[in-house]
Amino acid sequence: MLAVHDLTTTYGAVTALDGVSLEAPAGQVTAVLGANGAGKTTLLRTVSGLVRAQRGAVSLEGTDITRLPAERMTGLGIAHVPEGRGVIAELTVAENLRLGGLHRRQGSEPERLERVYELFPVLGDRSNALAHVLSGGERQMLVIGRALMARPRVLLLDEPSLGLAPRVVAQIFALLRTLVERDGLTVLLVEQNATSALSIADRGVVLGLGRVVATEPAERLAADEKLRHAYLGF
Numbered sequence: 722m723l724a725v726h727d728l729t730t731t732y733g734a735v736t737a738l739d740g741v742s743l744e745a746p747a748g749q750v751t752a753v754l755g756a757n758g759a760g761k762t763t764l765l766r767t768v769s770g771l772v773r774a775q776r777g778a779v780s781l782e783g784t785d786i787t788r789l790p791a792e793r794m795t796g797l798g799i800a801h802v803p804e805g806r807g808v809i810a811e812l813t814v815a816e817n818l819r820l821g822g823l824h825r826r827q828g829s830e831p832e833r834l835e836r837v838y839e840l841f842p843v844l845g846d847r848s849n850a851l852a853h854v855l856s857g858g859e860r861q862m863l864v865i866g867r868a869l870m871a872r873p874r875v876l877l878l879d880e881p882s883l884g885l886a887p888r889v890v891a892q893i894f895a896l897l898r899t900l901v902e903r904d905g906l907t908v909l910l911v912e913q914n915a916t917s918a919l920s921i922a923d924r925g926v927v928l929g930l931g932r933v934v935a936t937e938p939a940e941r942l943a944a945d946e947k948l949r950h951a952y953l954g955f
């Protein structure tokens with residue numbers, strides 16, 4: 722469904738991605754793992770058009786989408802949840818969610834809100850609360866919910882677990898898995914937290930210094946002790 726071929730992205734003299742090829746099959750969770758600086762964020766930013774690829778191609782269901790501007794991606798059904806859980810603190814939970822649906826109108830807004838609240842009941846309970854009072858976990862749910870308001874087919878997630886308690890990470894990842902099973906969503910999940918990511922992933926891709934060093938089914942990656950020690954730190 723989403724395929725990346727020979728992607729190279731540079732920042733001045735720094736080569737952040739160096740000939741990366743990978744696939745995120747439809748209706749599956751593909752985890753992209755690797756240490757800090759491996760190129761994970763650059764991969765998502767290049768796929769979603771925020772950074773320009775030097776070389777290579779990105780395709781969605783066989784259609785070339787390389788170098789399309791980021792604002793076109795929403796219309797194509799690609800949603801990017803960047804690292805850092807940015808919400809608009811002065812707006813309510815519901816208002817933040819509505820912002821996510823502005824550029825892609827599929828189904829009525831109340832209906833889309835209802836589906837997000839169904840998945841994340843805590844957001845429904847706090848729909849009129851200002852975003853700045855939310856906990857880290859709730860904020861993460863809010864940014865995922867906001868992305869879902871555009872009814873994406875492909876969800877790009879950048880380190881959703883960062884800085885959250887393990888129990889909260891487990892809860893959010895379980896919900897992601899539900900979403901994939903329920904709606905057939907395609908997820909490209911970038912994580913340093915390999916253990917958690919592999920627990921819900923179908924496949925794993927390991928990046929090391931801008932290159933793909935392994936692509937394996939998730940269970941096989943989790944069991945590969947050598948690779949784990951060398952690239953995943955557990």
Ligand SMILES: Nc1ncnc2c1ncn2[C@@H]1O[C@H](COP(=O)(O)OP(=O)(O)O)[C@@H](O)[C@H]1O
Pocket residue numbers: 732735736737755756757758759760761762763764
């Ligand atoms: N805006 C930028 N300008 C210059 N170098 C950058 C920029 N963003 C990332 N880099 C460099 O690119 C490499 C990959 O970074 P990044 O994609 O953020 O990796 P990760 O998300 O895996 O930590 C690193 O060497 C990083 O220092």
Ligand SMILES: [Mg+2]
Pocket residue numbers: 761762763804880
């Ligand atoms: Mg990153």
